[in-house]
Amino acid sequence: MGPYSLLLFFSAVLLLLLIHYLHPMHIHQWTLGLQMCWQTCWHLYIQYQLYWLQETPDSRLLLAISALMLMTQRVSSLSLDLQEGTLTSQFQNKSQDQSVLISFLSYSLYFPALLGGPLCSFKTFVESVRQMSVTPPFASYLGNLTLKILQVVVLVWIKYPLKELLTSLLTFRNSTYVCQDILWIWILSLLLKMNYYAHWKISECVNSAAGIGLHGYGHSGKTSWDGLSDGSPWVTEVSSRPSVFARQWNRTTAAWLRRMVFKRSNKSPLFVTFGFSAWWHGLHPGQIFGFLIWAFTVQGDYKLHHFLHPKLTSLWRKRLYMCLNWAFTQLTISCVVVYVELQSLASVKLLWSSYITVFPLLSVLINLIL
Numbered sequence: 001m002g003p004y005s006l007l008l009f010f011s012a013v014l015l016l017l018l019i020h021y022l023h024p025m026h027i028h029q030w031t032l033g034l035q036m037c038w039q040t041c042w043h044l045y046i047q048y049q050l051y052w053l054q055e056t057p058d059s060r061l062l063l064a065i066s067a068l069m070l071m072t073q074r075v076s077s078l079s080l081d082l083q084e085g086t087l088t089s090q091f092q093n094k095s096q097d098q099s100v101l102i103s104f105l106s107y108s109l110y111f112p113a114l115l116g117g118p119l120c121s122f123k124t125f126v127e128s129v130r131q132m133s134v135t136p137p138f139a140s141y142l143g144n145l146t147l148k149i150l151q152v153v154v155l156v157w158i159k160y161p162l163k164e165l166l167t168s169l170l171t172f173r174n175s176t177y178v179c180q181d182i183l184w185i186w187i188l189s190l191l192l193k194m195n196y197y198a199h200w201k202i203s204e205c206v207n208s209a210a211g212i213g214l215h216g217y218g219h220s221g222k223t224s225w226d227g228l229s230d231g232s233p234w235v236t237e238v239s240s241r242p243s244v245f246a247r248q249w250n251r252t253t254a255a256w257l258r259r260m261v262f263k264r265s266n267k268s269p270l271f272v273t274f275g276f277s278a279w280w281h282g283l284h285p286g287q288i289f290g291f292l293i294w295a296f297t298v299q300g301d302y303k304l305h306h307f308l309h310p311k312l313t314s315l316w317r318k319r320l321y322m323c324l325n326w327a328f329t330q331l332t333i334s335c336v337v338v339y340v341e342l343q344s345l346a347s348v349k350l351l352w353s354s355y356i357t358v359f360p361l362l363s364v365l366i367n368l369i370l
Contacts, residue, residue, distance in 0.1 A: 001060050001063055001064045001067070002060050004058075004060050004061050004063075004064035005064060007038075007042065007064050007065070007067075007068050008064065008067055008068060008071055008109065008114065009109075010038070011035060011038060011068065011071050011072075011075060011108070012071075012075075012105055012108045012109050014031075014034060014035070014038075015031060015035075015075045015078070015079070015104065015105075015108055016101050016104065016105060018030055018031050018034075018079070019079075019082065019101065019104060020101065024082045024083055024085070025083060026083075027079045027082055027083055028076070028079040028080045028082070028083040030079075031075055031076060031078075031079035032072075032076045032079065032260070035071075035072045035075055035076060036072065036279070036280070038068075039065070039068050039069060039072055039280075040279070040283070042061075042065050042068065043065065043282040043283060044283075046061070046062070046065065046282070047282075047283075047284065050344075051344070065282075067111075067114040067115065069280060069281075070113065070114050070115075070116075070117055070119070071108060071109075071114055072280065073117075073119045073252075073253065073256050074107065074108050074110075074113070074114075074119065075108055076256075076260060077119065077121055077122070077256060077259075077260075078104060078107060078108070078122045080259070080260070081121065081122055081123070086123070087122065087123065103126070104122070107122050107125050107126075110125065110212075112203065112206040112207050112210055112212070113203070113207065113212075115203065115206070116199050116200060116202065116203030116206075117200065117203055117230060117250075117252060117253070118200065118203065118204070118207075118228055118229060118230040118251070118252040118253075119252040119253065119255075119256055120212070120228050120252070124228075125212070128211065128212045128228075129211075129212075131211070144208060145205060145208055145209060148201055148204055148205045148208060149205055151201050151233075152198055152201045152202055152205065155194055155197050155198040155201060155233065156194075156198050158194055159191055159194050159195070159198075162187055162190055162191045162194065163191065165187055166184065166187055166188060166191065169183065169184050169187070170184075179355070181354040181355050181356060182331065182354070182355050182356045185334055185335070185338055185351070185354060185356045186330065186331060186334045186356070188334075188338060189333070189334035189335075189337040189338055190334075192337050192338070192341050193233075193237075193337060194233075196250070197233040197236075200230040200231075200250070201233075203230075204228065204229055204230070207228050208228075212228055229251070229252075230250055230251050230252055230253075231248050231249070231250070231251035232248075235248055236248040236249055238326070239326070239329060240322045240323075240325050240326040240329065241301050241305065241325055241329060242294075242297045242298050242300075242301045242328075242329045242332060242333065242363075243298045243301045243302060243305075245329055245333055246294065246298050257273050257276065257277055258273070260276075261273045261276045270295055270298060270299055271295045271299075273295075274291040274292070274294055274295035274298075275291065275292075275295075277291050278290075278291040278292075281340065282343075284343035284344065285343070285344060285345040285348055286339045286340055286341070286342050286343040286344060286345070286347055286348050287339070287340050287343060289339050289348050290335070290336045290337075290338075290339030290340035291336070291340070293332070293335060293336055293339065293360045293363070294333075294336045296360070296363045296364050296367055297332045297333075297336070297360065297363040299363075299367055300362075300363040300364070300366035300367045300370075301325075301363075303366060303367065303370040304366050304370065306370075307370050308321065328359060328362075331356060331359045332359045332360055332363060334356060335351070335356055335357065335359065335360050338351055339351060
């Protein structure tokens, strides 16, 4: 990150100042508000470089802003813990002591999580650090790390046949095959999702190697390593409903959005949550459009499921509904992923001319009818 690491140090120092000088009942609003403003300033600067100056932003700045987004999760989670009084008395009653402030600083600047997540609460972080004194069996430690590394290898390997398939489909670009655009965009979205899955699994490997994620021993006496995860790619991809996919995708971020926004919104919490997610991601045109589609899709899924569920009286109807809904989920989420990833307004216009946009329009239609 180079000099851009100062962006993170500024946020960390700001958090300590707010904790030291503000009452816990008021700390969360100030922390989240100031952190989001600080993050948004840099997101707007990136857009200024991209769309106005037509320049490619420094990769170190992009990395720093990505870490800044993850730091927003951590400092807002900690500030809400302080406001709700969910920390242990050791931290809650002495939150302004210098030694405790150092613990807060260690949590907010824990760099493996800033490079790729996943998010954990301050309480979980402290428990994991304390558990490091409990030396796990070497076989269990090595076995857990080896399993995660194998998952990364599989996810990276899957990308190569997907790339070859995309290239081969481009050779038939002038074909009259109606579903070609739909198939091409679906495969492109799979490739983009594999990048995310691999990145999250690599982050889990780094956290496991550092000892974060170790939760002592389970009921069976075996070492528990399931303390820190953004979910399973396989579970996410077989989700047969858009709402289930939304909860499984980047699971710790989804839980953070639910806690920060959804549960605290009185009117239209679903759309407010997805709107906040677009703000947190950077407010690029593709991101705004993508998260708007996602909100309509999830809302339509709730309405459609409520309408059809009483009518699914036989096994074959349930299986047919599950299969069709899985395909609909995949194709709609494909639109969302490509819109969010490509970001620009030109990409939105280009994708809008594809046949695959029929599926997001169906979600809007379901919301209007039901």
